Amino acid sequence: MTTLHYLTIAEAGDLLRSHQISPVELTRGFLDRIEQADHQLHAYITVTGDMALKEARTHEAEMLRGEYRGPLHGVPVALKDLYATQGILTTAHSRLLAEWIPDEDATAVARLREAGTVLLGKLSMWEFAGGLDLQGPFPVARNPWNPDYAPGGSSSGSGVAVAAGLCMGSLGSDTGGSIRGPASLCGIVGLKPTYGRVSRFGVIPLSWSLDHCGPMTWTVEDAALMLQAIAGYDPKDPTSSKAPVPNYSQALKEDIRGLVVGIPRHYFFRADGVDGETLEAVETAIKVLEERGAKTKVVEIPSIEQAATVRQIIWASEVYSYHEANNEARRQDYGPRFRDRMTMGAFYTAADYIQALRWREILRREFQQVLEGVDVLATPTSAQPAGLLEQPPFTEDTVSGRRPTFTGPFNTTGLPAISVCCGFTSRELPIGLQIVGRPFDEPTILRVAHSYEKATPWREKRPSI
Amino acid sequence: MTTLHYLTIAEAGDLLRSHQISPVELTRGFLDRIEQADHQLHAYITVTGDMALKEARTHEAEMLRGEYRGPLHGVPVALKDLYATQGILTTAHSRLLAEWIPDEDATAVARLREAGTVLLGKLSMWEFAGGLDLQGPFPVARNPWNPDYAPGGSSSGSGVAVAAGLCMGSLGSDTGGSIRGPASLCGIVGLKPTYGRVSRFGVIPLSWSLDHCGPMTWTVEDAALMLQAIAGYDPKDPTSSKAPVPNYSQALKEDIRGLVVGIPRHYFFRADGVDGETLEAVETAIKVLEERGAKTKVVEIPSIEQAATVRQIIWASEVYSYHEANNEARRQDYGPRFRDRMTMGAFYTAADYIQALRWREILRREFQQVLEGVDVLATPTSAQPAGLLEQPPFTEDTVSGRRPTFTGPFNTTGLPAISVCCGFTSRELPIGLQIVGRPFDEPTILRVAHSYEKATPWREKRPSI
Numbered sequence: 001m002t003t004l005h006y007l008t009i010a011e012a013g014d015l016l017r018s019h020q021i022s023p024v025e026l027t028r029g030f031l032d033r034i035e036q037a038d039h040q041l042h043a044y045i046t047v048t049g050d051m052a053l054k055e056a057r058t059h060e061a062e063m064l065r066g067e068y069r070g071p072l073h074g075v076p077v078a079l080k081d082l083y084a085t086q087g088i089l090t091t092a093h094s095r096l097l098a099e100w101i102p103d104e105d106a107t108a109v110a111r112l113r114e115a116g117t118v119l120l121g122k123l124s125m126w127e128f129a130g131g132l133d134l135q136g137p138f139p140v141a142r143n144p145w146n147p148d149y150a151p152g153g154s155s156s157g158s159g160v161a162v163a164a165g166l167c168m169g170s171l172g173s174d175t176g177g178s179i180r181g182p183a184s185l186c187g188i189v190g191l192k193p194t195y196g197r198v199s200r201f202g203v204i205p206l207s208w209s210l211d212h213c214g215p216m217t218w219t220v221e222d223a224a225l226m227l228q229a230i231a232g233y234d235p236k237d238p239t240s241s242k243a244p245v246p247n248y249s250q251a252l253k254e255d256i257r258g259l260v261v262g263i264p265r266h267y268f269f270r271a272d273g274v275d276g277e278t279l280e281a282v283e284t285a286i287k288v289l290e291e292r293g294a295k296t297k298v299v300e301i302p303s304i305e306q307a308a309t310v311r312q313i314i315w316a317s318e319v320y321s322y323h324e325a326n327n328e329a330r331r332q333d334y335g336p337r338f339r340d341r342m343t344m345g346a347f348y349t350a351a352d353y354i355q356a357l358r359w360r361e362i363l364r365r366e367f368q369q370v371l372e373g374v375d376v377l378a379t380p381t382s383a384q385p386a387g388l389l390e391q392p393p394f395t396e397d398t399v400s401g402r403r404p405t406f407t408g409p410f411n412t413t414g415l416p417a418i419s420v421c422c423g424f425t426s427r428e429l430p431i432g433l434q435i436v437g438r439p440f441d442e443p444t445i446l447r448v449a450h451s452y453e454k455a456t457p458w459r460e461k462r463p464s465i
Numbered sequence: 466m467t468t469l470h471y472l473t474i475a476e477a478g479d480l481l482r483s484h485q486i487s488p489v490e491l492t493r494g495f496l497d498r499i500e501q502a503d504h505q506l507h508a509y510i511t512v513t514g515d516m517a518l519k520e521a522r523t524h525e526a527e528m529l530r531g532e533y534r535g536p537l538h539g540v541p542v543a544l545k546d547l548y549a550t551q552g553i554l555t556t557a558h559s560r561l562l563a564e565w566i567p568d569e570d571a572t573a574v575a576r577l578r579e580a581g582t583v584l585l586g587k588l589s590m591w592e593f594a595g596g597l598d599l600q601g602p603f604p605v606a607r608n609p610w611n612p613d614y615a616p617g618g619s620s621s622g623s624g625v626a627v628a629a630g631l632c633m634g635s636l637g638s639d640t641g642g643s644i645r646g647p648a649s650l651c652g653i654v655g656l657k658p659t660y661g662r663v664s665r666f667g668v669i670p671l672s673w674s675l676d677h678c679g680p681m682t683w684t685v686e687d688a689a690l691m692l693q694a695i696a697g698y699d700p701k702d703p704t705s706s707k708a709p710v711p712n713y714s715q716a717l718k719e720d721i722r723g724l725v726v727g728i729p730r731h732y733f734f735r736a737d738g739v740d741g742e743t744l745e746a747v748e749t750a751i752k753v754l755e756e757r758g759a760k761t762k763v764v765e766i767p768s769i770e771q772a773a774t775v776r777q778i779i780w781a782s783e784v785y786s787y788h789e790a791n792n793e794a795r796r797q798d799y800g801p802r803f804r805d806r807m808t809m810g811a812f813y814t815a816a817d818y819i820q821a822l823r824w825r826e827i828l829r830r831e832f833q834q835v836l837e838g839v840d841v842l843a844t845p846t847s848a849q850p851a852g853l854l855e856q857p858p859f860t861e862d863t864v865s866g867r868r869p870t871f872t873g874p875f876n877t878t879g880l881p882a883i884s885v886c887c888g889f890t891s892r893e894l895p896i897g898l899q900i901v902g903r904p905f906d907e908p909t910i911l912r913v914a915h916s917y918e919k920a921t922p923w924r925e926k927r928p929s930i
Contacts, residue, residue, distance in 0.1 A: 238826060313815070317814075317815030317816060317818075318819055320815070320816050321815070321816035321819035321820055321823075324816055345815065346814065346816065348814065348815035349782075349811065349813065349814055349815060350778070350781075350785070350786070350810065350813040350814060350815055350818035351782060351785050351786035351810065351811065352815060353782075353815035353818055353819070354782060354783055354786035354818070355786060361703060365703070
């Protein structure tokens with residue numbers, strides 16, 4: 001048996017169901033692991049400790065009584081610290097919320113609880129999911145593959161905790177790549193579902209039309225299990241969709257023979273600033289998909305060069321609109337990076353925003369058209385692997401449009417996208433492959449990512465921390 | 466038989482189908498009527514003349530061959546001059562488009578042609594549907610009940626032409642009340658369908674998220690016939706809905722026993738500036754509905770006082786965004802009222818617009834909640850009857866939020882609404898009753914309006930011009 005804290009959710013689920021391991025034993029194992037490793041990594045803002053053990057005991061009793069809730073029953077998870085948790089500090093890594101204790105769980109949190117998970121704690125992130133604050137109210141999370149390096153953001157703690165075995169799975173949020181970026185830089189799986197697939201009720205907003213909630217896990221199989229628990233309509237979230245929720249684990253059982261993978265070579269592979277080792281790893285990954293029976297086809301999205309500007313205007317306008325009042329009342333309580341980026345939104349006019357919405361519609365239609373001819377798209381997730389923590393992290397540059405972003409277009413268009421590890425650089429830093437699908441076709445992107453994962457050795461490797 | 470030009474579409478349809486009247490005879494009759502009366506009313510910018518007669522001859526031949534297209538076959542209609550018509554001048558009553566000849570029909574126009582209508586011409590309107598220009602490039606339409614009075618706007622010519630028997634039915638467009646306002650002031654029926662119900666492809670936009678296309682007719686029965694022809698999904702309009710299109714004429718056959726009519730007394734009946742005779746007529750109309758078997762219930766929309774501001778910000782921002790380039794290049798070619806109102810949009814920030822969208826969502830939900838407890842709402846259509854043409858028309862004041870508007874909230878929320886004549890003032894000017902329904906429930910508002918219309922004498926009265 002592998003080290004307890006490096007079990008996958010699926011593996012632990014089997015052991016839990018067959019009573020070979022107990023929720024309390026597993027939870028205690030993770031609390032010990034956090035105690036041992038997190039002082040170097042700072043993935044957690046809040047560790048629930050005794051509260052987690054109490055939950056674990058309740059679930060243990062249930063399971064002993066034969067009341068089995070499903071594959072997440074007894075599984076210890078953690079949450080990016082912008083998911084509201086009843087009675088537990090929820091900070092968004094901000095001075096403004098440094099003492100906020102919500103009255104109610106976010107819907108995704110309530111659904112995870114319903115599924116029987118144990119909550120280990122709340123995870124570090126960029127301030128309000130929008131700007132890394134090195135001098136913020138809580139420490140900054142570090143990359144477990146090399147703590148001198150950044151883990152990406154904004155769901156930094158969620159990426160670190162999963163990669164370093166500080167929880168079995170986590171929830172992140174993704175407005176321009178905040179799930180997929182840290183997943184790629186930490187070598188884990190990050191899934192940004194279709195816009196509307198997962199309720200955002202109780203999740204502190206960044207940019208309401210771009211924000212997405214989703215799981216971060218070690219394997220694709222685990223991502224499918226977590227998505228299953230949180231997906232589906234929520235009357236409390238007016239943007240949530242009534243589209244039926246399929247069986248995601250079932251989808252992994254099919255192979256990918258005959259699927260057509262679109263390769264948008266022109267921007268996602270050729271933009272200035274794309275790392276050579278990343279490209280090489282992604283090209284090799286595409287060959288693996290071909291060996292597994294997929295066909296590939298070069299595709300083009302004519303207006304992709306506009307995507308960064310479109311997203312920047314929508315992003316900054318919506319962020320500013322949310323923070324406008326606090327920006328006047330408590331401007332000094334924001335960190336400098338988030339404040340600067342948010343304040344850009346004050347300078348866009350309504351006409352700018354409307355023009356951006358118009359361009360967004362054009363992009364949406366161009367991707368729709370491309371996805372009529374292919375089943376999924378494959379691209380690098382991040383243009384660069386992790387950079388040194390002391391330098392402004394690369395992923396933050398991409399969010400502000402100063403460097404190419406391969407994740408952002410799928411926030412603008414709302415399409416589902418998953419990042420899966422596809423190798424390591426010569427410095428032993430992970431590289432991510434992104435698979436993008438049609439609206440609500442999470443089953444296909446999960447299937448492709450799973451097929452790739454099974455055929456490659458990357459899941460065997462763990463950070464040595 | 467009544468005067469030819471005062472036949473309803475349904476009456477004419479029967480005569481056409483049974484070959485008691487021919488499309489050519491009918492078209493010629495309307496062209497004569499336009500010739501005789503329109504120099505006093507200025508409903509038309511363009512009269513198609515020989516082109517209409519040629520169409521009528523084609524339809525006549527078809528009908529003689531037994532090729533019957535349905536209840537609009539051979540019916541002469543006219544269009545607000547912002548519907549693109551292939552090969553026919555389309556001006557939006559503006560100097561900027563005073564010579565524009567489109568290559569393609571708007572979808573609604575193509576559908577009316579497909580249904581066999583004959584196009585008599587293009588109708589006067591406020592400049593770009595947004596501001597009356599007394600010194601504009603074309604004359605200003607006058608109210609047929611009294612040519613010193615305004616017909617309302619912006620679909621002024623559409624209201625006048627139907628009321629004065631210058632066409633059998635027309636299409637208008639409605640961004641804040643531009644179908645229902647002139648319908649009420651001209652004593653006809655005006656239907657603003659649900660947002661997405663009728664394609665807007667080929668219709669010059671004013672404010673894309675508030676614009677609606679719909680029919681203006683003498684009777685509710687006729688409105689149902691015209692809506693049937695133009696409703697339904699259009700791949701050329703990304704905002705058009707795939708909701709199935711029911712049989713609207715069928716809906717008129719049911720009575721209204723047991724239907725619950727919500728009366729939002731607090732704003733729609735008590736706002737400052739509501740005319741006393743209007744209120745009296747609407748109260749009497751509600752009693753008629755009760756006599757016909759409907760129940761009534763007082764309802765309240767808590768945030769209705771915000772509606773005018775919300776709509777003003779959305780309206781001006783979207784109008785400015787559309788006209789921004791022309792405003793710089795050809796500002797002198799806009800009339801002063803439209804220019805002033807459009808320019809207000811330059812001063813709203815993206816955050817203002819986003820806040821307005823947020824309030825819009827609140828309003829939408831409040832109306833939704835109210836409409837869970839009642840089948841329709843009944844209100845006055847316009848707070849005031851027609852004013853003198855030389856004074857700034859009252860309806861223009863309402864659009865800019867300076868006076869209460871009872872039509873605007875249903876552009877903001879996208880709900881379907883119909884105006885039907887419910888009496889006359891002591892000056893012999895018409896008064897309108899507005900019936901509002903649930904999304905895509907045009908059948909019920911048509912049914913209620915039709916039931917009211919059948920029980921009252923107003924359809925017998927015609928302008929004496």
